[in-house]
Amino acid sequence: MERKFLMGNEAVALGALHAGAARGAGYPGTPSSEILEVFNQLGGKAEWAPNEKVAAEVALGVSFAGVRSFATMKHVGLNVAADVLFTAAYSGVDGALVFVVADDPGMASSQNEQDSRRYAVAAGVPLLEPSDSQEAYDFARCAFEISERWKIPVILKLTTRVCHSGTVVTPRAPDADLPAAHFERNIPYHVMVPGHARPAHRRLRQKLAEIAEWNEKNGPNKEIKGSKDLGILVSGVAFEHAREAAPEASFFKIGMSCPLPVKPMLDFIASVDRAVVIEENDPYMADAVRAAGGTVESAPEMYRFGELNVNRVRRILAGDTSPEAVPSKGRPPQLCAGCPHAVTFEILKQNNCIVAGDIGCYTLAALQPLAAMDTQICMGASLGVGLGLRHVLPREEAKRVVSVIGDSTFVHSGLTGLAEMTYNVPETGHVLLILDNSTTAMTGQQEHPGTGRLLDHTPTNRLDYEKVARAMNVPNVGTFDPVQQRAAFEAALIEALGKNELTVLIVRRPCILAMVRKGVKPADAEG
Amino acid sequence: MNEKVTSIKVAGLGGMGVLKSSLILAEVFFRQGLDVKKAEVHGMSQRGGSICSDVRFGKKVFSPMIPAGTIDFLVLFQEDQFPLYEAECSPDTVILKPTAIDLSRLGNRKALNVAMIGLLSRHLDVPVDAWLKVIREILPQKLHEVNEAAFELGRLSA
Numbered sequence A: 001m002e003r004k005f006l007m008g009n010e011a012v013a014l015g016a017l018h019a020g021a022a023r024g025a026g027y028p029g030t031p032s033s034e035i036l037e038v039f040n041q042l043g044g045k046a047e048w049a050p051n052e053k054v055a056a057e058v059a060l061g062v063s064f065a066g067v068r069s070f071a072t073m074k075h076v077g078l079n080v081a082a083d084v085l086f087t088a089a090y091s092g093v094d095g096a097l098v099f100v101v102a103d104d105p106g107m108a109s110s111q112n113e114q115d116s117r118r119y120a121v122a123a124g125v126p127l128l129e130p131s132d133s134q135e136a137y138d139f140a141r142c143a144f145e146i147s148e149r150w151k152i153p154v155i156l157k158l159t160t161r162v163c164h165s166g167t168v169v170t171p172r173a174p175d176a177d178l179p180a181a182h183f184e185r186n187i188p189y190h191v192m193v194p195g196h197a198r199p200a201h202r203r204l205r206q207k208l209a210e211i212a213e214w215n216e217k218n219g220p221n222k223e224i225k226g227s228k229d230l231g232i233l234v235s236g237v238a239f240e241h242a243r244e245a246a247p248e249a250s251f252f253k254i255g256m257s258c259p260l261p262v263k264p265m266l267d268f269i270a271s272v273d274r275a276v277v278i279e280e281n282d283p284y285m286a287d288a289v290r291a292a293g294g295t296v297e298s299a300p301e302m303y304r305f306g307e308l309n310v311n312r313v314r315r316i317l318a319g320d321t322s323p324e325a326v327p328s329k330g331r332p333p334q335l336c337a338g339c340p341h342a343v344t345f346e347i348l349k350q351n352n353c354i355v356a357g358d359i360g361c362y363t364l365a366a367l368q369p370l371a372a373m374d375t376q377i378c379m380g381a382s383l384g385v386g387l388g389l390r391h392v393l394p395r396e397e398a399k400r401v402v403s404v405i406g407d408s409t410f411v412h413s414g415l416t417g418l419a420e421m422t423y424n425v426p427e428t429g430h431v432l433l434i435l436d437n438s439t440t441a442m443t444g445q446q447e448h449p450g451t452g453r454l455l456d457h458t459p460t461n462r463l464d465y466e467k468v469a470r471a472m473n474v475p476n477v478g479t480f481d482p483v484q485q486r487a488a489f490e491a492a493l494i495e496a497l498g499k500n501e502l503t504v505l506i507v508r509r510p511c512i513l514a515m516v517r518k519g520v521k522p523a524d525a526e527g
Numbered sequence B: 001m002n003e004k005v006t007s008i009k010v011a012g013l014g015g016m017g018v019l020k021s022s023l024i025l026a027e028v029f030f031r032q033g034l035d036v037k038k039a040e041v042h043g044m045s046q047r048g049g050s051i052c053s054d055v056r057f058g059k060k061v062f063s064p065m066i067p068a069g070t071i072d073f074l075v076l077f078q079e080d081q082f083p084l085y086e087a088e089c090s091p092d093t094v095i096l097k098p099t100a101i102d103l104s105r106l107g108n109r110k111a112l113n114v115a116m117i118g119l120l121s122r123h124l125d126v127p128v129d130a131w132l133k134v135i136r137e138i139l140p141q142k143l144h145e146v147n148e149a150a151f152e153l154g155r156l157s158a
């Protein structure tokens, strides 16, 4: 096939398409968001689910119908979908099921830099780590094959640099003659009650032992013979950095890092005078080969923070632990001029509110000059954290607490928080603001159940926040345009803060950037 | 072109077309049959923050990111961004600034990115047609005229 120049995310989408995936489901999250959008543009069936757990469940259902599926998410999305992963590992799958998970070492746009390889070990599923777009394509194909061969979910672990770097890809012929969807009743395999799960756990460990053996013999790992003086064991994009930093070295590149190809790694270590493990994030491979009796060097602790690059790999190889130059920061991102969120946070600040915040564009309100958000941990936490504060703070302080959440985030994981709010009601009541800008702005303006449009922007049902709040027995529910009805909105907020009741205010005004992209000038967007 | 890898860093602010222009650059070198890698950080860019993209091409490219001290061309869409990348330059780095372009002759300020590509193209051994072909394919039809003019303007500037 003809060679193409593709971003890693585009390569994964093409790989899934060529593997014949019947459906891809996911929730947006940088750097993974483009995969489903491209899969849809290429003609695949793709959907945004309300959150990653639901996406993984939909994908599992597709797999139980005997056809191939995948779920996409950023690394923290796997925390949300973990409940599905751990037991789908037991039940096993019918059609292939691939979890495409994008880590973000260096936190270009994330709240932490957790290492998904730990999840693969904990859940007991295979994990593949591509280093460039060609491998993103090849390993996506390979992940579907392994998943179907051993009837096990597989993680395809990307990183920001793989997702958003463009490299040359030569695709292969698509898979043909895949089976049509069909449900085969198989209660002992599909219903994980203890009596079924006990043998399922044994089956899982048996599969992993077989996959480990396969990986040692035929896995997507490669050895490059070079100088005997230095051998580098490496995975992911760090492979490219290391090849550039030490072109003369021997390499053992790990493509499937769970279960690790331990024996060939130990043989490689024995074949060189000096063996160094180079990996991003946690010292996962270094710890594992040491536990297996291998003697290796690995990066000093300082290099587990942030992503690697050619110069950092050179420093690791030289054992250099002198302080690194601090990269220049540049102009930080800001809320767009005219962003509706800005007004809301000005009002919260003027009224001296304690703001339990959430994740989205509006989190920028925590930074100078607004500095008007007091907590932000993970999606949906604004509700629980705000309620916790209300429960224990002295009355006058408690009455200043407001939970603030974006529309996409509310649907993702605020619904259960709202149930908590109306169930365990604080003595002073509580106030929730849902910032409805009619898009998932932060990650590039994706649709969600509250916009009433599907991934491809065609219409569907729209979740109605006002009705949801009323159905959950919130006594005070109001809706305001923060720009056009600024004074009325502020008055409603002050009133809500004054009484010991529950209030939900929907702050509704579209994202400016989304309007501009759609070709609506901000002026026409008024009202 | 020889075995050497050429490394170009394009830098500006979110919304200035940095990512679009690095896509054009990468596609042009790709069509010359070369190995090409492009690295950039997406997300948050729409809100006017500093943004840059690395494009590297040659017979074989390893890392998609330009190692510090090896930038061949630094293309700045906004001059005040220079201090951010100064430490990554070497004495041999060719620095291209928007002040080289006569902005009064630029049909549309949004086409500055393509004018800067025109300016850069003077230093690279690629035929004009190859540039224009990719620009036409990547940009929507209604922007062709203004961007072709911008490319010419850049190419004739010094």
Ligand SMILES: Cc1ncc(C[n+]2csc(CCOP(=O)(O)OP(=O)(O)O)c2C)c(N)n1
Binding pocket: A027, A028, A029, A030, A052, A074, A076, A077, A078, A080, A111, A359, A360, A361, A362, A379, A405, A406, A407, A408, A409, A410, A437, A439, A440, A441, A442, A443
């Ligand atoms: C579990 C998880 N999934 C995805 C993300 C990435 N992410 C952060 S906030 C957000 C949604 C933002 O949308 P919204 O709440 O509507 O706010 P907006 O950006 O539109 O202001 C997403 C997708 C994340 N941080 N955590």
Ligand code: SF4
Binding pocket: A334, A335, A336, A338, A339, A340, A341, A361, A362, A437, A441, A442, A511, A512, A513, A514, B046, B047
């Ligand atoms: S993208 Fe939309 S929501 Fe985000 S800062 Fe800009 S206007 Fe506000």
